[in-house]
Amino acid sequence: MENLQKIANNMRINIVKMVHANKSGHPGGALSCADILTALYFNAMDINKDNLKDTVRDKFVLSKGHASAAIYAVLAEKGFIPFEELKTFRAINSNLQGHPNMLDCPGVDVSSGSLGQGLSVGVGMSLANKLEGNDFRTYVLCGDGELQEGQIWEAAMAAAHFNLDNLVLIIDYNGLQIDGYNRDVMNIRPVGDKFKAFGWQTVAVDGHDIESIIAGLNYAKTVKGQPTVIIAETVKGKGVSFMEDKAGWHGKAPSDEELAIALKELGGNN
Amino acid sequence: MAKIATRDAYGKALAALALENKNVVAVDADLSGSTKTAELKKVAPERHFNVGIAESNLIGVSAGLACNGKIPYCSTFAIFATGRAYDQVRNTVAYGKLNVKICATHAGLTVGEDGATHQALEDIALMRAVPNMIVIQPCDGIEVEQCIRAVADYHGPVYVRLGRSAVEVVNDNPDYKFEIGKGVVLHKGDKDIVMIASGMMVQESLKAIELLKEKGINPTLINIHTIKPLDEELIVKYAKDAKYVVSLEEHNIYGGLGGAVAECLAKHCPRKQVFIGTQDTFGESGKPELLLEKYGLSASKVAERIINECK
Numbered sequence: 409m410e411n412l413q414k415i416a417n418n419m420r421i422n423i424v425k426m427v428h429a430n431k432s433g434h435p436g437g438a439l440s441c442a443d444i445l446t447a448l449y450f451n452a453m454d455i456n457k458d459n460l461k462d463t464v465r466d467k468f469v470l471s472k473g474h475a476s477a478a479i480y481a482v483l484a485e486k487g488f489i490p491f492e493e494l495k496t497f498r499a500i501n502s503n504l505q506g507h508p509n510m511l512d513c514p515g516v517d518v519s520s521g522s523l524g525q526g527l528s529v530g531v532g533m534s535l536a537n538k539l540e541g542n543d544f545r546t547y548v549l550c551g552d553g554e555l556q557e558g559q560i561w562e563a564a565m566a567a568a569h570f571n572l573d574n575l576v577l578i579i580d581y582n583g584l585q586i587d588g589y590n591r592d593v594m595n596i597r598p599v600g601d602k603f604k605a606f607g608w609q610t611v612a613v614d615g616h617d618i619e620s621i622i623a624g625l626n627y628a629k630t631v632k633g634q635p636t637v638i639i640a641e642t643v644k645g646k647g648v649s650f651m652e653d654k655a656g657w658h659g660k661a662p663s664d665e666e667l668a669i670a671l672k673e674l675g676g677n678n
Numbered sequence: 679m680a681k682i683a684t685r686d687a688y689g690k691a692l693a694a695l696a697l698e699n700k701n702v703v704a705v706d707a708d709l710s711g712s713t714k715t716a717e718l719k720k721v722a723p724e725r726h727f728n729v730g731i732a733e734s735n736l737i738g739v740s741a742g743l744a745c746n747g748k749i750p751y752c753s754t755f756a757i758f759a760t761g762r763a764y765d766q767v768r769n770t771v772a773y774g775k776l777n778v779k780i781c782a783t784h785a786g787l788t789v790g791e792d793g794a795t796h797q798a799l800e801d802i803a804l805m806r807a808v809p810n811m812i813v814i815q816p817c818d819g820i821e822v823e824q825c826i827r828a829v830a831d832y833h834g835p836v837y838v839r840l841g842r843s844a845v846e847v848v849n850d851n852p853d854y855k856f857e858i859g860k861g862v863v864l865h866k867g868d869k870d871i872v873m874i875a876s877g878m879m880v881q882e883s884l885k886a887i888e889l890l891k892e893k894g895i896n897p898t899l900i901n902i903h904t905i906k907p908l909d910e911e912l913i914v915k916y917a918k919d920a921k922y923v924v925s926l927e928e929h930n931i932y933g934g935l936g937g938a939v940a941e942c943l944a945k946h947c948p949r950k951q952v953f954i955g956t957q958d959t960f961g962e963s964g965k966p967e968l969l970l971e972k973y974g975l976s977a978s979k980v981a982e983r984i985i986n987e988c989k
Binding site: 463464467509510511517518519520521522524525526527528529530531532533534535536537539546558559562563565566569570 | 703724725727729730732734735737738739740741742743744745746747748750765766769770773774775776
C-alpha cells in the first residue's frame with residue numbers, strides 16, 4: 409500500500425510539473441483523481457506492456473478528459489510512455505494532447521474531452537465483452553459536475569438495462585466545477601439515490617484512501633447482474649495546499665513560485 | 679424497373695453480412711423497424727442492441743463496441759445521427775478514427791409527411807466537414823448491397839445516407855462494381871452538359887434526360903455515390919469538355935454534393951455550375967413526389983432548369 413501511495417504522490421508531482429511546463433492544463437481535477445488512477449492501474453486492472461495493444465482487455469475511459477495530466481502521469485508510472493515525454497504536455501507536436509487522443513498516446517483507450525460521452529463508450533465496450541463471453545472489465549471515470557450532462561443518464565439507463573456487471577463507473581466527487589460548487593451551479597445530489605433509481609449498485613469510498621478505493625473496486629467485482637458506481641469523495645487539487653478545494657485551480661497553471669511551493673509540499677524536485 | 683427503398687436494401691444487406699461476419703453488430707435507437715436494422719435482429723438477435731430513444735448514447739455505445747473490435751452499424755434517422763449526436767460523432771468516433779458505420783435513413787425531402795423536423799437537408803454538409811469521415815450516398819438497392827459490404831472492409835468511420843421511399847434500381851448490370859470513392863458514369867450523352875447526381879436524384883436525373891432528349895438535349899450523367907472522398911479525377915475528366923456542370927442532390931445546395939463539386943471545379947477546371955438541391959430552405963409535410971416538384975427536384979423541374987440555364 410505504501411508503494412501505491414508513493415506512486416500516487418509521484419503522479420501528483422508530475423501533474424503539477426506538466427501543467428507548469430507549458431503553462432497550461434487542469435491541475436485541480438487531475439490531482440483529485442490521482443489515487444483513483446493508481447488503484448485502477450496498479451491493482452484492479454490487468455494491463456501491462458504485453459497486452460497494451462490488445463483490442464480487448466481491461467479498459468479505462470477517462471470521461472473527464474480534462475484530467476489528461478493524470479492519465480499521462482499514470483501511463484508513465486506504468487512504463488507505457490517515457491517520463492521525459494511528460495514535458496511535452498499540451499505543446500505543439502506532442503502526443504500528449506490537452507484532452508487525450510487514442511491515436512497519439514499508447515494506453516489511452518478512447519479519445520475524450522467533450523464531457524458526458526465516456527459512460528456510453530464504456531457501455532459499448534462492456535456489451536462487446538459480454539458478447540464475447542470474456543471476463544474483461546471496463547472502468548469509466550467521470551467528474552461530479554459531468555453528471556449534469558444528459559447523456560450520462562442515457563448511458564446509465566442502458567448499462568442497467570443490459571445488466572452490465574462488467575462495467576464500473578467511478579465518480580471523482582470533489583464537489584467543484586468551473587463556476588463554483590456543484591450545489592450552487594447545478595445541484596447533482598443525491599447522486600447515490602439517482603444511480604440506485606437507475607438500477608445501479610452503489611458504493612461510497614474515500615477517494616484519497618487507496619485501500620478504500622481498492623475495497624470498492626473489489627466489491628464491484630462481486631456484483632452480479634447490474635453495473636456498479638463507486639462514489640469517491642475527493643478534494644479538488646488534493647496534495648497542494650493552495651489548490652485544495654479551490655474552483656480557481658480547475659484550469660490554471662502554477663507560477664514558478666507556486667510550483668516550488670507545490671513541489672516542496674509533495675516532496676518532489678524541480 | 680424494380681423499386682426498393684435504400685433503407686430496405688440496407689436491412690437485407692446487413693442481415694446477410696452479419697451471417698458471414700461475426701463482428702458485425704447493429705445498434706439502433708427505437709427505430710429498428712424503420713431503419714431496417716430489425717432484419718439483422720431476425721438472424722442474430724444477440725448482436726442487435728437497442729438503446730432506446732437516446733441518439734447521443736447510440737453513437738457513444740457504437741464507439742465503445744468499435745473500440746473492442748466489433749463493427750457496429752448504427753442507425754437512426756439522418757437528422758438525429760448528424761444533428762443531435764454531432765458532437766459524439768465528431769469527438770468520440772471521428773477523432774479516434776473508430777470503426778463505426780453510421781447508416782442513417784430517412785434523409786432528405788422524400789421522408790414526406792413527417793415534415794421539416796425529420797427531413798435532413800444539411801447532414802452531408804455536417805459529415806463532410808468532419809475529418810476522417812467517409813460520406814456515401816448509394817442510389818439504389820444494388821449499390822446499397824455492395825456498399826454495406828465495402829464499408830465493412832474499410833477500417834474507419836463512414837456515414838451512409840439512406841432514403842425512406844422506394845426508388846428504381848438503375849445499376850442492374852452484372853458488371854456493376856461498387857468501389858468507395860469511385861464515381862459511375864451512368865449515361866454517356868453529349869459532352870457539353872454534365873450532370874453529377876447522388877442518391878435518389880440519380881433516378882430523377884435519368885428521367886430528366888429522357889425529357890431533355892425530346893428537346894434535343896442529351897446530357898451526360900455521373901452518379902457520385904461517394905461524396906467524400908470525391909472522385910475528382912472522373913469529374914474533371916468530364917467537366918473539362920463541358921460548358922455546364924449540373925449538380926443534383928436531395929440536400930441543401932450549401933455544403934453537400936454541389937459544394938464538393940464546386941470546390942473540385944474551382945481547383946482544377948472552373949465551369950459554370952447549376953446547383954440543383956433545396957435552396958437554403960427547410961422542407962415541409964406532403965407526399966414525396968409533390969415535395970420534389972415543389973422544391974425543384976423532380977425530373978420535370980430538373981429538365982426545366984437545364985433548358986433555361988444551360989444555353
